[in-house]
Amino acid sequence: MLYLELSLGICVLLAYQNHFMRKLLLVLASICFSVVAAYPQDSENNISKSPGQTSFFAELGGPGILFSTNMYRRFKPSTLGWGFRAGLGFVTGDEEKMVDGYYVWEPVSAVTVPVQLNFVFGKKDSPHSFEVGAGATYVGRKLEFMNFYDDRESQFFGTFSFMYRRQPPNGGFSWRAGFTPLVAQGYIQASAGVSVGYNF
Numbered sequence: 001m002l003y004l005e006l007s008l009g010i011c012v013l014l015a016y017q018n019h020f021m022r023k024l025l026l027v028l029a030s031i032c033f034s035v036v037a038a039y040p041q042d043s044e045n046n047i048s049k050s051p052g053q054t055s056f057f058a059e060l061g062g063p064g065i066l067f068s069t070n071m072y073r074r075f076k077p078s079t080l081g082w083g084f085r086a087g088l089g090f091v092t093g094d095e096e097k098m099v100d101g102y103y104v105w106e107p108v109s110a111v112t113v114p115v116q117l118n119f120v121f122g123k124k125d126s127p128h129s130f131e132v133g134a135g136a137t138y139v140g141r142k143l144e145f146m147n148f149y150d151d152r153e154s155q156f157f158g159t160f161s162f163m164y165r166r167q168p169p170n171g172g173f174s175w176r177a178g179f180t181p182l183v184a185q186g187y188i189q190a191s192a193g194v195s196v197g198y199n200f
Contacts, residue, residue: 051171052079057197062180063114063137063159064089070114070195079167079199080120080129087114093143110141116159125169131176133161158183163193171199 055072062068068089075082089112094105116135122128139155163178173196180193 052167052169052199053077055167055174055197055199057174057176057195059087059089059176059193059195061191062193062195063087063116063133063135063161063182064091064112064193065114065137065139065157065182065191066091066112068112068114070197072197074120078124079169080122080124082117082119085114085116085118085133085135088112089114091139091143095141095143105144108141108143110139110143112140113138114159116161118161120165122165127166127168129165129167131161131163131165131178133159133163135159137182155184161193167199173197174199 053074053076057070057072059068059070060066063085064070064087066089068087070085070087072085073083074080075084090109091112092107092109095108096103097106098104114135114137116133118131118133118135121130121132135158137157137159139157142155159180159182161178161180163176163180165174165176167174175194175196177194178192180191182189182191
């Protein structure tokens with residue numbers, strides 16, 4: 001649960017000046033804490049007997065927008081049910097700058113911080129499952145990419161994920177692929193994501 005508290009804390013600090021994102025993150029935090037409170041806290045022995053509850057993975061596309069490394073965690077000792085993800089990534093885009101009295105666009109990179117709450121559906125002992133998630137991604141600089149642009153110094157995106165997961169029931173190598181649309185400033189941008197990682 002330390003991972004969840006740290007990731008939500010970072011996003012709340014980043015969203016301090018954005019009224020819409022404050023509301024969105026408060027709703028996400030409320031849902032996360034409600035789900036956690038609904039399940040009894042498990043002992044270390046129970047957690048160690050449930051491989052696959054935690055995952056580290058690298059993702060191309062998805063909520064990290066271009067590339068990100070992420071941590072997944074289920075709220076109870078299982079590979080299914082409620083959980084969350086938090087990560088750190090980067091994206092490249094064009095930034096508007098003043099050069100010799102003229103505005104020009106220069107390619108730059110920015111840090112991204114994706115956070116999502118998700119639910120994994122599937123059969124208990126099957127390696128096949130389906131993930132549905134929703135959350136937000138912070139972009140650290142004012143960039144234009146994929147038709148998104150506004151006048152603020154940082155950008156926030158609503159994110160969704162609808163992904164197939166291939167994960168062995170007893171942990172090990174896993175992969176995911178699916179549809180991951182982005183939402184911001186009245187736009188919806190179709191996007192996809194593919195990731196590989198290790199569950200333990």
